[in-house]
Amino acid sequence: MSASDMALHTFSLLLCALATLCLNVSAADLAWNGHTTPESTTPSTFLPYYVPPGAKSYDSASPLVMYSGEWNEVHSKAYVGHSLRQTRQVGAYITFPFNGCGIEWFGNCDSSHGISYVYMDGELVRKVDARCDRVKQQQRIYWAFDLPHGKHTMKIVNTGARPGSTQPCATSLDAFVVTKCSDPNQSYSAPSSHPLPLLTLLAEGEPAEKWTLEQKGSTGVHAMQLAIISPTHALIVDKVEHNPLTTDGRPAWGALYDLRSHAVKPLSMKSNSFCAGGSFIRNGTMVVVGGNPIVEDKTAAADFGDVDGLQTIRFFQPCPSSSASGCDMYENP
Numbered sequence: 001m002s003a004s005d006m007a008l009h010t011f012s013l014l015l016c017a018l019a020t021l022c023l024n025v026s027a028a029d030l031a032w033n034g035h036t037t038p039e040s041t042t043p044s045t046f047l048p049y050y051v052p053p054g055a056k057s058y059d060s061a062s063p064l065v066m067y068s069g070e071w072n073e074v075h076s077k078a079y080v081g082h083s084l085r086q087t088r089q090v091g092a093y094i095t096f097p098f099n100g101c102g103i104e105w106f107g108n109c110d111s112s113h114g115i116s117y118v119y120m121d122g123e124l125v126r127k128v129d130a131r132c133d134r135v136k137q138q139q140r141i142y143w144a145f146d147l148p149h150g151k152h153t154m155k156i157v158n159t160g161a162r163p164g165s166t167q168p169c170a171t172s173l174d175a176f177v178v179t180k181c182s183d184p185n186q187s188y189s190a191p192s193s194h195p196l197p198l199l200t201l202l203a204e205g206e207p208a209e210k211w212t213l214e215q216k217g218s219t220g221v222h223a224m225q226l227a228i229i230s231p232t233h234a235l236i237v238d239k240v241e242h243n244p245l246t247t248d249g250r251p252a253w254g255a256l257y258d259l260r261s262h263a264v265k266p267l268s269m270k271s272n273s274f275c276a277g278g279s280f281i282r283n284g285t286m287v288v289v290g291g292n293p294i295v296e297d298k299t300a301a302a303d304f305g306d307v308d309g310l311q312t313i314r315f316f317q318p319c320p321s322s323s324a325s326g327c328d329m330y331e332n333p
Contacts, residue, residue: 114169
């Protein structure tokens with residue numbers, strides 16, 4: 001048997017052992033498949049609204065949010081700050097100046113909502129369709145986590161249109177959440193050090209310097225697996241559970257964390273990667289294989305809609321972009 005055949009055989013045995021371990025764990029305790037919450041067996045609407053450490057929320061009544069056109073204010077405990085602004089007027093718009101490197105727009109979605117244009121610093125960046133089959137509050141309509149550090153202005157314009165609709169469609173705003181990132185270009189100065197060794201200082205009775213821990217950001221997903229994939233970013237992979245970071249209206253199970261600005265970008269992972277393993281191959285691609293079956297029964301209050309991860313192969317190709325734009329996980333269950 002050649003050296004390459006021996007390596008492949010050893011890797012296969014490792015995967016078999018890993019899969020056996022995952023199956024045994026899931027059979028012994030279904031709670032391993034996700035976080036158990038009260039009445040978790042009853043599916044309910046997932047509310048993506050969340051303000052992580054290092055971010056700030058501005059609800060629809062904030063004086064920084066400026067409205068043009070006809071906007072109605074709706075009051076309900078179901079909304080952030082107990083209020084929401086909504087319009088059906090074609091061309092009505094919102095402008096919101098902010099300082100940071102990430103922005104999230106939360107609002108309602110239902111069958112009466114339609115397409116809005118999102119501008120960032122005067123440039124059209126997205127056409128967003130907020131229509132969904134049933135009424136949902138506190139939904140994340142648009143997000144961007146890779147903005148340059150500094151001041152920006154976001155503008156949302158209601159088109160009043162949607163394919164197949166003959167009535168003016170709505171646009172709503174519940175809240176904005178701004179990611180307050182630190183300046184990646186800010187120079188770092190090391191703390192002053194005493195010329196004498198620490199043991200000498202303690203022996204002479206001088207107090208040692210105090211250390212403090214400061215949280216600069218949040219990964220948004222639990223770091224079940226973590227890998228440094230470039231000089232600027234860390235790749236984080238979690239299992240299927242109720243993480244605060246969201247993507248496509250559901251919890252995210254993977255993220256890219258900016259080591260300079262502390263911004264976070266969700267990855268659109270769809271399979272359950274609990275008990276998965278992997279490594280880098282020669283060309284720099286990270287391969288993550290295996291996982292757990294579809295989350296069922298006592299998991300969380302939302303219907304996750306994940307796919308079977310037992311035979312999934314995931315690829316994360318080298319990501320040379322310092323902003324992580326266009327970088328994502330490819331999966332084949």
